[in-house]
Every structure is written in structure tokens, then in C-alpha cells.
Amino acid sequence: MQIYLPIAELPISILTVLALSGAVGFISGLFGVGGGFLLTPLLIFLDIPPAVAVATVAAQVAGSSTTGVLTYWRRRALDFKLGGILVAGGILGTLLGVLFFNSMRRLGQLELVITLSYVTLFTVIGGLMLYGALRAMLRIRAGKPARLRRRAGTHPWWMGLPWRMRFPHSQLYCSVIPIALLAVVIGFIGAVLGVGGGFILVPALIYFFRIPTAVVVGTSLFQILMTMTGATILHALTNQSVDLVLAILLLLGGVIGAQFGGRAARNLNVESFRLLLALLILSVGLRFAIELFIAPSEPFSVVLPESAR
Amino acid sequence: MNRLGRIVAMLALMAGGAISAPARAETLIAAMSSHQIQITSNYTGSQLTVFGLVERDGRTAARGDPYDIIVTVRGPRRMLLVREKERLGPIWINRTQRRFPDSSVFMTVASNRPLHEIMSEETARRERIGLDNAQRMKDPALDLDVTTARFQEGLIRILSEKGLFSQEERGVTFLSNTLFSAPIDVPATAPTGSYEIDIVLYAGGVPLARQTTNFEVVKSGIEQRLASGAHDQPLLYGLATVILALLFGWIASVVFRRD
Numbered sequence: 001m002q003i004y005l006p007i008a009e010l011p012i013s014i015l016t017v018l019a020l021s022g023a024v025g026f027i028s029g030l031f032g033v034g035g036g037f038l039l040t041p042l043l044i045f046l047d048i049p050p051a052v053a054v055a056t057v058a059a060q061v062a063g064s065s066t067t068g069v070l071t072y073w074r075r076r077a078l079d080f081k082l083g084g085i086l087v088a089g090g091i092l093g094t095l096l097g098v099l100f101f102n103s104m105r106r107l108g109q110l111e112l113v114i115t116l117s118y119v120t121l122f123t124v125i126g127g128l129m130l131y132g133a134l135r136a137m138l139r140i141r142a143g144k145p146a147r148l149r150r151r152a153g154t155h156p157w158w159m160g161l162p163w164r165m166r167f168p169h170s171q172l173y174c175s176v177i178p179i180a181l182l183a184v185v186i187g188f189i190g191a192v193l194g195v196g197g198g199f200i201l202v203p204a205l206i207y208f209f210r211i212p213t214a215v216v217v218g219t220s221l222f223q224i225l226m227t228m229t230g231a232t233i234l235h236a237l238t239n240q241s242v243d244l245v246l247a248i249l250l251l252l253g254g255v256i257g258a259q260f261g262g263r264a265a266r267n268l269n270v271e272s273f274r275l276l277l278a279l280l281i282l283s284v285g286l287r288f289a290i291e292l293f294i295a296p297s298e299p300f301s302v303v304l305p306e307s308a309r
Numbered sequence: 310m311n312r313l314g315r316i317v318a319m320l321a322l323m324a325g326g327a328i329s330a331p332a333r334a335e336t337l338i339a340a341m342s343s344h345q346i347q348i349t350s351n352y353t354g355s356q357l358t359v360f361g362l363v364e365r366d367g368r369t370a371a372r373g374d375p376y377d378i379i380v381t382v383r384g385p386r387r388m389l390l391v392r393e394k395e396r397l398g399p400i401w402i403n404r405t406q407r408r409f410p411d412s413s414v415f416m417t418v419a420s421n422r423p424l425h426e427i428m429s430e431e432t433a434r435r436e437r438i439g440l441d442n443a444q445r446m447k448d449p450a451l452d453l454d455v456t457t458a459r460f461q462e463g464l465i466r467i468l469s470e471k472g473l474f475s476q477e478e479r480g481v482t483f484l485s486n487t488l489f490s491a492p493i494d495v496p497a498t499a500p501t502g503s504y505e506i507d508i509v510l511y512a513g514g515v516p517l518a519r520q521t522t523n524f525e526v527v528k529s530g531i532e533q534r535l536a537s538g539a540h541d542q543p544l545l546y547g548l549a550t551v552i553l554a555l556l557f558g559w560i561a562s563v564v565f566r567r568d
Contacts (some may be wrong), residue, residue: 002353003351004497006533049376059551059553063558112402113531233544236539236543236544236547240539242547243548252557259565299395300467301391
């Protein structure tokens, strides 16, 4: 069954979109990532114009993260204080990212920047996480504790910078500077790549700040909800590229998928959680790397400049 | 020798007559099954039919060659950017690009038999008939550029794969000696806007008459309302989308709540 998308200006199979968004929603609920980094390339693969894909996925991610935020909030696994700082830093980063985005577009190298950043970011983060997860698994096999426990009074140097704050929900006593810096970087990357940034935020909060996984996922979802709500409105205002019909289809599949994902997350132990997330991120990076390194069967591509739409 | 000379003279007269005395030439009459395609939510493409009649009167010169019809449909013109991936060290990146500032995004060339049987390649190039020739640059200097020609071929190949460009060698059917019809397939991905149809009558590789008509592709109903809403009330549209998204999320958490 096909439905015509008024903004993307092409018909699409309803079942395909529902299956796709359901699967991505499941992953999103499972890992507390927005899922935009998976859904956007998939939609572009279905011939949806990139501008429409990025803007509409923002709306879908806002919707599916709402469900997650409510679930984690009820379980008290959400740190609003930490989330607030992340949102504030994210706004600054988004502004910088939009400026960079526009200047690269003027130079005509935007596509290369996007592909290269996908490849480096995903392979590096995915690789590091995979290494960490495998090492932890080996430690368990060897009968040692999976992770070095945080001992009272010991912390990495960046947590000891000035303006330290207490985050009781996250069991964290840490300087605001590195947290805000992380938020700015994620906002920047999010604006350039059109992704929420949860896939960077989640591992960063786990590895650099040693915050409990459950709180990390809830707080990350909260930050994603805020950024993506703003992004949807900005996209609608600046380039009218949000497709409401596509958004509804994506939401329908996404929220249902996220429910099952969130439930599956409870039955998943921390170590396999880390391993799976690492493999997922790494495979997306490799998929983009293939595009970059393998000779294309069709070297030409036709682009309709966005202004012409 | 003398006989051959007379035939040549007669042919020249016929050709001359066709140009100098239009009353004696054929005229083309064309009609379309519809002048508007409306896009609704279940739109998956559409088909139109062009009907035409070659009108002759008693004074029209007799032709030794059969009639040929070529129907060219050109969609809305947009600026297209064609990029080519090239190897730079180990990676493949877009390095060169060409702008096609006034290119049709949709084109169909339909004829009653293969174009090369209707006219010589030279004539086709001069008259800009056929996919390859119709897209050609107007500037002859650019036309000779080998690189531009490669980009041109790439553009036609990609748009043909998407079903936006096509050449139908048997797309025109003669129902009688003078009556013909040509179905035009408009795929769902064809852009909205106005489409020009150019119908040319040939005999022996010489154009005899020409007729143009047009149709348009427009969004209608809810499709049209959503598209214009997104453009005219962007803030309202954005807010509505966000509220809908949050509502969806909230409903799902209520429906699926177990704890």
C-alpha cells in the first residue's frame, strides 16, 4: 500500500516505512540513542530528499524519545540538573554547527565532510567501545570485577576542574566545565550531521564521568527530546522540509518499537549492552567507509539544489 | 538521367511548396485526454493520452514517404547539479561538477518507429530531437566540450533509471493513415509544474507540421493543503508537528504502561 508524501513529493510504501521505523525505534529504546543516525541514511536510501529526511527524522526522534523520557522519569532514572546543563551547552553547539554547515555548503564540500565525519566518528567511537566491552568481558572470564570500581576520593583530572557541582541522581560530583564542553561538541556534531548525538553522549557519560547506565540513558533521552523539538521547529521555519505524513508514519512505528526496546533493555546486562551498542555504531561507520573506499558503480550523481524545491 | 533530374526537381518543388505555401501543407490537430494531473494521497503516477490528426485537403501534395510522428514531453525546468566521483588517494569523492541551469527534470520522446529510421542522425542533432539531443547545451561551444558531454550522458542515464527520462520507440500508434495516439506515462516522482508537449509531423525526414500543447501536475486535496500550510504558516506547521510527535510519545507510554 502506497501513500503520497506531500513535502518529499513521492509515494512510499506504508509497510516499508512502518517496519523500518519500528526496527529503529526498538534500537532507540534499547540503547537510549535517538536512532536518527540509522533512520536518516535509510530514508535517503529510499529516495527521500536528504533535507526532508533530516528534518522529518528530527520530529520522529522527538516523539519516540518522549516515551523513553516518561518511562525513565517514572523509574527515577533521569537527572534533570545534568540534563539542563547538557541542553544549554547543546544549544550553543548547535548554533556553531549551523554556521559551519552553511560555510561548508558554500564551499561545495558538505557531502565529503558528512561522509568523512560519519566514518571517523563511528569507527573510532565504535572501535573504542568494542575494545572496552571486550576487555570487560575478558575480565569477567578471568574472574576479576568487570570494571574498576570508582573508589571514594579518586577521580579523573577533568572532574576536578573548578565550579564543581553535585548531581545526586547521577552519583556525580564534578566540574561543570567538561560537561558543558561535551554538550557543545555534541550540539555541533548534531547540527552538522543531522543526528541527535545520543550515540556519542551515552558512551561519553559512561566512560568519562562513570555515571550509572540507567541514568545515562534517561538523561540522554531528555537532552535528545529537547534538541530535536527545537530542531523540528527550526527546520519547519527555515526550509519547510518537515513532511507531516512521513512524520506520522515514522512516529507510529517508532513509538511502538521503542516500547519493546525499552522493555528489552531491562533484561539486558551491562556488558552485552555495551558490546551490542559498540557493534551497532561500528557497523554504521563501516557502511559509510565502504562508500568512501570502494569504486562506485555509478560515478555520477544528480543533485537538485535545495533552493529549487 | 533526364528522368532522375525530373524526380529531383519534383522533390525540390514539393519541399519548397511545403514551406512557401502553408495552405497546401498538412496541418496537425492534437487533443489530450486531460490537461491536469491531480496528486492525491493515493497517487502513484498517472497516464495521459495525446490524440492527433494529420489534416490534408485536396491541394496537399501527395507524399512518397509515410508520415512519422515524434512527441516530445518536457517537464518543469530546474537547475540540476551533476557531480562525478573521482579517486583521491584511497578514497572516492565528488571532485568535479557541472551545472545544468535550465534542464528539464522530466522528458519523454515517443515516436511511431525508431528515430534513426525517421531521420538521419545529423538532422536529429540539428533539430534537437531525441533524449540525447534535446538536453544538449544551447551554446555550441559547450557542446563540443568532451567533459560536459560525459556529464550529460551521466545525467540522462541517472534520470532514465529513475523513470524520469524515457524514449519510446513505439510510443506513437497510427490508428489510421492520419489518426494517431500516444500514451504518456507520468511517474509519481515527476515534479509538480507545467509540462510542454511538442508534436511534430515528419515525412521522409522533413518536418511538415508542428503543434504544441501542455498539461500540469498539481497537488490537490489534503496533499495540497499540507504543502501550502508548510510554506505559508511554517511556525504553526512546525508546532503542530512537534505537538503531534509529543502526543504520540505520550499516548504510547500510557497505552504500553505496565509498571
